Amino acid sequence: MRYLVIRTENLSKHFDRRVAVENVTLDVEPGEIYAVLGPKGSGKSTLIRLVLGLIRPTRGRVMVLGMDPLRQGLALRQRIGYAPEQGVFYPWMRGDEVLRLLAQTRRLPLSESAADLAHQFGLDLSRPFGAYGWGERKILFLVHAFMFSADVLILDEPTVGLDTVAQDVFFRLARQARTEGRTVFFTTSSLLEAERLCDRVALLWQGRILAVERGVQLRAKTLRRIEMRFATPVACEAFAGLPNLEELYLEENKLRCTLRGDPDAFLKVASQYRITDFISQQPSLDEIYRRYYGVGGYAA
Ligand SMILES: Nc1ncnc2c1ncn2[C@@H]1O[C@H](COP(=O)(O)OP(=O)(O)OP(=O)(O)O)[C@@H](O)[C@H]1O
Structure with missing residues (x-):
């Protein structure tokens, strides 16, 4: 036993x-x-x-x-x-x-x-x-x-x-x-x-x-909200093929997205450009619960 x-x-x-x-x-x-x-x-x-x-x-x-x-x-x-x-x-x-x-x-x-x-x-x-x-x-x-x-x-x-x-x-x-x-x-x-x-x-x-x-x-379920600025405008196609990227928003040299799990592939693509600013934040536990387990809000 x-x-x-x-x-x-x-x-x-x-x-x-x-x-x-x-x-x-x-x-x-x-x-x-x-x-x-x-x-x-x-x-x-x-x-x-x-x-x-x-x-x-x-x-x-x-x-x-x-x-x-x-x-x-x-x-x-x-x-x-x-x-x-x-x-x-x-x-x-x-x-x-x-x-x-x-x-x-x-x-x-x-x-x-x-x-x-x-x-x-x-x-x-x-x-x-x-x-x-x-x-x-x-x-x-x-x-x-x-x-x-x-x-x-x-x-x-x-x-x-x-x-x-x-x-x-x-x-x-x-x-x-x-x-x-x-x-x-x-x-x-x-x-x-x-x-x-x-x-x-x-x-x-x-x-x-x-x-x-x-x-x-x-x-693998970890989410990161990413915000980046680059020295020059970046093409959307560079990031479009990444499977663990969500809510991608690109405007000239500014990028915002949600990254799920392993950040390696994303960082390899991003680092082909000169990065001038970078913010990474984790969403709250509550959000993870809502997204993956279908429950939300705090305990009563
Ligand atoms: N002695 C008690 N009498 C009445 N209600 C209680 C008692 N102890 C805990 N509770 C209630 O049981 C629930 C769970 O409380 P508990 O302290 O175990 O949660 P927790 O996850 O440890 O919270 P925290 O992170 O705030 O410590 C809460 O609604 C709390 O109000």
């Missing part, structure tokens, strides 16, 4: 009449980087809390590392590295004291790798929690998650509030964990992040899974 790190079966959570998670069935395999991608309010945090056994499902069940998180919470917590979306601590507690306290709740000593991880993120552990900004608190929780070399990392929106340098550190740590055969399960509302980092991505909308895609499949 296939060994699964996380398995949810028809998992639902309703808060009174509000549906937060509905009928979610997921299989997360060992050594995967797996993201749950969804807009604000789509049920990501609720799903993470269900997986951790912090709340009871309305229906369905969860198994993590072969254990029931509701009944084997302590044993499980010792094998999971968890970073919440946000958290509050005594403001006078130093960063390293917070980590020590969190380690104690798992009945583990403070890991020696905490200082090294904090150093990689550029976080000073001698400062009090209350003096940390939002992003620094987030980093502290990531240090906590990664410091035990846990079998599975469960991270709620790990990169929100992080600057690009800290995001890169997170990407590196996640990939390193995968190389070591560990599993990374996290939530995000960033398509770019999901597509670049993940082996598989579950797309969540209004508490339901729309699809589970491989990172590479998602990359």
Whole structure:
């Protein structure tokens, strides 16, 4: 039988009449980087809390590392590295004291790798929690998650509030964990992040899974709005034959288009001319949902 790190079966959570998670069935395999991608309010945090056994499902069940998180919470917590979306601590507690306290709740000593991880993120552990900004608190929780070399990392929106340098550190740590055969399960509302980092991505909308895609499949669906200016007028025919170009608009030396997936062929054609300006923007997750999955608008 296939060994699964996380398995949810028809998992639902309703808060009174509000549906937060509905009928979610997921299989997360060992050594995967797996993201749950969804807009604000789509049920990501609720799903993470269900997986951790912090709340009871309305229906369905969860198994993590072969254990029931509701009944084997302590044993499980010792094998999971968890970073919440946000958290509050005594403001006078130093960063390293917070980590020590969190380690104690798992009945583990403070890991020696905490200082090294904090150093990689550029976080000073001698400062009090209350003096940390939002992003620094987030980093502290990531240090906590990664410091035990846990079998599975469960991270709620790990990169929100992080600057690009800290995001890169997170990407590196996640990939390193995968190389070591560990599993990374996290939530995000960033398509770019999901597509670049993940082996598989579950797309969540209004508490339901729309699809589970491989990172590479998602990359092929990536849309870029391109605007370019050239030093001289450009002929439309040069671009007309490109199969992944949509909504092409060319006027003299100005070009606008939507590019789907691999940009290589487009850039090769464009670079035959002298480019004087270039803007590339990604459409919102909402637009991707509308275009490829036929749903739109934010969760109610
Ligand atoms: N304790 C609760 N009581 C009532 N409703 C809740 C509770 N927790 C979540 N919800 C509702 O469930 C839905 C999903 O919320 P959730 O926080 O899981 O979404 P999310 O995708 O994590 O959003 P965000 O990106 O804003 O964190 C929302 O409509 C939210 O208002």
